[in-house]
Amino acid sequence: MFVGTEPAAGPQPRVLDWSAVTAAAGAGAALASAMGLPGGLVFGSTIGAGAVVLGRHRAWQVSPRVRDVVLVAVGVTVGIRVTPDTIGVLGATLGGAVLASLLLVAAGWAIAAVLTRLGVDVPGGLMATSPGALEVLTVIALEDGEGPLEVALFHTVRVVLVMVSIPLLLLLLP
Amino acid sequence: MLWIATIAAGVAGGLLARRLHVPGGLLLGAMVGSAAVSLGSGAGPTMPFPLSAVLFTTVGVMIGTLVTRDRLRQLAPMAVPAVASAVALIVAGVAVAWLLYGIGIAPPAAVLATSPGALVALISAAAEHGEGETEVALFHVVRIVVVVATVPPLVRLLRRGSVRGD
Numbered sequence: 149m150f151v152g153t154e155p156a157a158g159p160q161p162r163v164l165d166w167s168a169v170t171a172a173a174g175a176g177a178a179l180a181s182a183m184g185l186p187g188g189l190v191f192g193s194t195i196g197a198g199a200v201v202l203g204r205h206r207a208w209q210v211s212p213r214v215r216d217v218v219l220v221a222v223g224v225t226v227g228i229r230v231t232p233d234t235i236g237v238l239g240a241t242l243g244g245a246v247l248a249s250l251l252l253v254a255a256g257w258a259i260a261a262v263l264t265r266l267g268v269d270v271p272g273g274l275m276a277t278s279p280g281a282l283e284v285l286t287v288i289a290l291e292d293g294e295g296p297l298e299v300a301l302f303h304t305v306r307v308v309l310v311m312v313s314i315p316l317l318l319l320l321l322p
Numbered sequence: 323m324l325w326i327a328t329i330a331a332g333v334a335g336g337l338l339a340r341r342l343h344v345p346g347g348l349l350l351g352a353m354v355g356s357a358a359v360s361l362g363s364g365a366g367p368t369m370p371f372p373l374s375a376v377l378f379t380t381v382g383v384m385i386g387t388l389v390t391r392d393r394l395r396q397l398a399p400m401a402v403p404a405v406a407s408a409v410a411l412i413v414a415g416v417a418v419a420w421l422l423y424g425i426g427i428a429p430p431a432a433v434l435a436t437s438p439g440a441l442v443a444l445i446s447a448a449a450e451h452g453e454g455e456t457e458v459a460l461f462h463v464v465r466i467v468v469v470v471a472t473v474p475p476l477v478r479l480l481r482r483g484s485v486r487g488d
Contacts, residue, residue, distance in 0.1 A: 169383060169386070169387060170383065173379050173382050173383045173386060174379055176382070177375065177378070177379045177382060181375075189374075189375055189378035189379055189381075189382065190378050190379075190381050190382045190385070191382070192382065193378070193379040193380075193381070193382025193383055193386060194382040194383075194385045194386040194389075195382075195386065196382070196386065197382060197383045197385075197386025197387050197389075198385075198386035198387075198389035199386075200386075201386060201387050201388075201389055201390070202389055202390065202391065202394075208387040208388075209387070209388075210380075210383065210384045210387060214380070214384075215384065216348060218377065218380055218381060218384065219336065219348040219349045219352070220332050220333055220336045220348055220349070220352040221332075221352075221377050222349060222352075222377065222381070223332055223335075223336060223348070223349040223350065223351065223352025223353040223355075223356065223470075224328060224329065224332040224352050224353070224355075224356040224369075225369055225374065225377070226353045226356075226357075226466060226467060226470055227328075227332060227352065227353040227354065227355065227356030227357035227358075227359075227360060227366075228328060228356050228357070228360050228366035228367055228368070228369065229360075229366065229463050229466075229467075230357040230360055230361060230366065230463070230467065231360050231361065231364075231365055231366045232361055232364055232365070233365070234460055234463060235361070241427070241429050241457055241460065241461070242464070243427060244422050244427040244428065244429060244461075245429075245435075245460060245461045245464035245465070246464060246468065247418075247422070247427075248418045248419075248422060248435070248436045248461060248464075248465070249461075249464050249465040249467075249468035249469070250468060250472075251414070251418045251421070252411065252414060252415060252418060252436070252438055252465060253468060253469060253472055253473060255410070255411060255414035255418075256407075256411065256473075257476075259406075259407050259410050259411065263403055263406075263407070268403045270400065270403060273477065274473060274476065274477050274480070275473060275474070275477055276404075276407070277407045277411070278469050278473045279411050279414075279415070279438035279439065279465065279469060280438060280439055280462075280465050280466050280469045281466050281469045281470050281473075282439075283378060283381050284349060284466075284469075284470050285469070285470075285473065285474075286381060286385060287349065287381055287384070288349065288474050290384050290385065290388075291348075292477075294477075296384075296385050296388060297385060297388060297389065297393060297397055298397065298400050300385050301397060301400055301401075301404050302400070302403075302404045302407055302408070303439075305401075305404040305405055305407075305408045306404075306407070306408040306411060306438060306439050307439045307440050308408075309405070309408040309409065309412060310408070310412060310437055310438060310439040310440040310443075310444075311440045311443050313412050313437075314434075314440075314443060314444065314447050317416070317433045317434055317437060317447070318434075318447060318451060320416065320419075320433045321431060321432075321433060321434075321451060
């Protein structure tokens with residue numbers, strides 16, 4: 149499945165290498181999911197695959213064809229959430245939901261701008277500070293070659309901190 | 323059958339959007355194509371867990387295979403900005419909830435609905451609180467769709483602008 153190429157000169161990863169990476173990624177994903185970690189599949193498989201690749205001195209690159217399939221598949225996973233039921237139930241609250249989402253995107257933009265102003269150059273910028281869509285934005289960062297590791301880190305920290313903040317948020321409810 | 327139609331529409335939408343040079347077109351087009359089938363058929367298919375597990379594990383492989391010691395060293399200084407960014411987004415979510423209360427369009431459990439992430443945990447919290455789990459779920463679906471539809475094109479527009487400015 150993963151016919152890899154090195155982004156720079158160096159030995160090509162072999163089928164055996166990819167098998168080890170896939171096995172480690174699967175084990176990492178299963179373990180993180182079993183532990184109930186948010187975004188566990190992506191987080192666990194990243195750690196698993198990273199642990200195998202870290203021993204080598206060069207990053208590998210997944211075949212562009214596999215990347216295209218993943219992009220389409222991730223798009224489909226978002227698209228199938230839009231059903232007549234969701235549109236129907238949204239009805240009166242659609243305006244509020246869209247407004248809230250746009251304001252959160254604007255907040256992410258402002259945070260990226262403040263970080264830049266403070267001299268923190270985050271590769272992936274706005275994609276890292278966006279309020280959601282960990283898997284989607286990480287895949288887009290991969291496609292663009294713009295800080296996929298940083299984008300994944302920012303989103304994982306965001307999801308973990310939101311979970312930690314839930315008791316506080318519940319206190320704010322009327 | 324519904325799955326075949328959904329995937330075909332996703333692939334067609336993705337390829338069309340890429341052909342039209344839409345920023346993030348492959349993903350955005352697939353989203354629009356599959357949403358069209360989902361809306362037209364009356365109920366979208368549910369992705370079986372094994373399939374989503376393979377998909378998201380593949381995403382993890384794509385990220386994990388980029389990890390080198392040099393990259394890890396570069397990543398370390400990002401920890402504090404990542405935490406600061408997450409805290410700022412959570413505070414922004416609370417502020418947005420207050421704004422919605424102020425203008426009279428807040429859903430039940432608004433602070434959970436406007437929180438930036440952790441969909442499943444927040445729905446469970448709303449259910450435990452006894453109100454607003456449907457609205458919380460819908461707000462989060464809209465948030466994800468809005469982020470996917472706006473952020474990648476915005477990033478590419480900004481990048482194009484900065485290249486021209488250089």
